[in-house]
Amino acid sequence: MASGKPGAVQWECKYHVVFIPNFRRKALYGELRKHLGEVLRKLAEQRESRVEEGHLMPDHVHMMLSIPLKYAVSQVIGYMKGKSAIHLARVYGERKRGFIGQHFWARGYFVSTVGRDEAVIREYIRHQEQEDQRFEQLNLWR
Numbered sequence: 001m002a003s004g005k006p007g008a009v010q011w012e013c014k015y016h017v018v019f020i021p022n023f024r025r026k027a028l029y030g031e032l033r034k035h036l037g038e039v040l041r042k043l044a045e046q047r048e049s050r051v052e053e054g055h056l057m058p059d060h061v062h063m064m065l066s067i068p069l070k071y072a073v074s075q076v077i078g079y080m081k082g083k084s085a086i087h088l089a090r091v092y093g094e095r096k097r098g099f100i101g102q103h104f105w106a107r108g109y110f111v112s113t114v115g116r117d118e119a120v121i122r123e124y125i126r127h128q129e130q131e132d133q134r135f136e137q138l139n140l141w142r
Contacts, residue, residue: 011069014052014114016121017077020060022106032092033058039087043080047071053122055129062125064114073111081105 033056041051044065053064067076085104114121 009069013067013069014118015065015067015073016112016114016125017063017065017073017109018060018111019077019081019109020106022103026058032088035091036061036084036088039084040080043083044076046083047076047079049076053125055125057129057132062128064118064121064125077109077111081109 037054037056040054040061040063044051048068049071050066051063052066055062065073065076067073088104
């Protein structure tokens, strides 16, 4: 992302982000999983950020986020987690017993800068689910 104005600051700040639901529940299945991707994309846009790549695993979220310099990474991720939890509580909270609503996400997250490894990280995010399934299959034989 860069501004087209002469003399303006040029930037490209991308981050690999991972966060999990509380108690690492396999809560991201089915209808919720389909819906959550769009919710997270819209919330990122509200902070002038963009989900460059994303994948919702059954028990965690992987994203590559582009975040402008004027926002701290913690501001954007906190906003996305908080607002998505509120949204999920409104939409799904009444339908499911044991749904923990605004406490949907566990505290904290993993973040690293992308830098020159962007292609590698994009590939990792895209294929994480297949790798996890392959690893689980290997563990069945141990």
